[in-house]
Amino acid sequence: xxxxxxxxxxxxxxxxxxxxxxxxxxxxxxxxxxxxxxxxxxxxxxxxxxxxxxxxxxxxxxxxxxxxxxxxxxxxxxxxxxxxxxxxxxxxxxxxxxxxxxxxxxxxxxx
Amino acid sequence: xxxxxxxxxxxxxxxxxxxxxxxxxxxxxxxxxxxxxxxxxxxxxxxxxxxxxxxxxxxxxxxxxxxxxxxxxxxxxxxxxxxxxxxxxxxxxxxxxxxxxxxxxxxxxxxx
Numbered sequence: 001x002x003x004x005x006x007x008x009x010x011x012x013x014x015x016x017x018x019x020x021x022x023x024x025x026x027x028x029x030x031x032x033x034x035x036x037x038x039x040x041x042x043x044x045x046x047x048x049x050x051x052x053x054x055x056x057x058x059x060x061x062x063x064x065x066x067x068x069x070x071x072x073x074x075x076x077x078x079x080x081x082x083x084x085x086x087x088x089x090x091x092x093x094x095x096x097x098x099x100x101x102x103x104x105x106x107x108x109x110x111x
Numbered sequence: 112x113x114x115x116x117x118x119x120x121x122x123x124x125x126x127x128x129x130x131x132x133x134x135x136x137x138x139x140x141x142x143x144x145x146x147x148x149x150x151x152x153x154x155x156x157x158x159x160x161x162x163x164x165x166x167x168x169x170x171x172x173x174x175x176x177x178x179x180x181x182x183x184x185x186x187x188x189x190x191x192x193x194x195x196x197x198x199x200x201x202x203x204x205x206x207x208x209x210x211x212x213x214x215x216x217x218x219x220x221x222x223x
Contacts, residue, residue, distance in 0.1 A: 008153075032210060041216075041217075041219075042216060042217075043115070043202050043204070043214030043215050043216050043217050044154070044202075044214050045213075045214065046211050046212070046213075049210065049211070088153075088154065092210075097142060097144075097159060097161075097166070097167075097206075098156055098159070098167065099156065099212065101153055101154040101155075102153065103152075103153035104153060104154075
């Protein structure tokens with residue numbers, strides 16, 4: 001079993017819809033959870049960062065962590081065509097510089 | 112700040128040739144990471160440095176791969192000899208005092 005599982009299936013939604021992405025993980029030592037956004041032919045950029053269970057909101061983006069279920073989610077409200085990108089979850093343990101990444105979800109927001 | 116700089120952006124080479132990828136991290140960052148991204152395996156960490164010293168190279172796939180960081184502003188990833196299965200996008204990332212890794216634009220490598 002991979003440390004981080006993220007269903008890589010592409011997701012197409014109409015503009016204004018809510019996008020829901022999620023990852024599961026198996027390593028209970030993971031303490032820090034991130035979502036990266038990667039535009040086509042660009043490097044990943046950090047979108048959200050959290051280190052505790054619960055919700056964290058930043059504008060139209062909400063990151064959710066459930067450590068008991070080893071499950072994290074990213075929600076994008078009022079999605080825009082500019083949100084079309086690949087979203088990768090990433091996580092690491094305390095004092096560990098290695099990030100474990102999911103494979104990424106390609107999201108297409110249709111105008 | 113110009114961000115993480117990688118060169119070349121694209122590299123096409125023939126099997127058996129030596130390939131050298133280059134990275135300039137963000138000034139002041141003391142961590143540097145090399146990743147490889149493929150459709151099949153996603154984003155994988157190959158090696159990372161702290162203060163120019165290799166800390167963890169457990170992700171380097173085999174002896175054909177080597178990485179160096181001769182100073183705080185430059186690192187190389189070398190593949191010798193290259194094979195078609197090395198075709199991927201190679202990213203360099205750097206990190207400073209926070210936990211945020213900043214990625215470069217990547218080098219798209221094609222080995223024929």
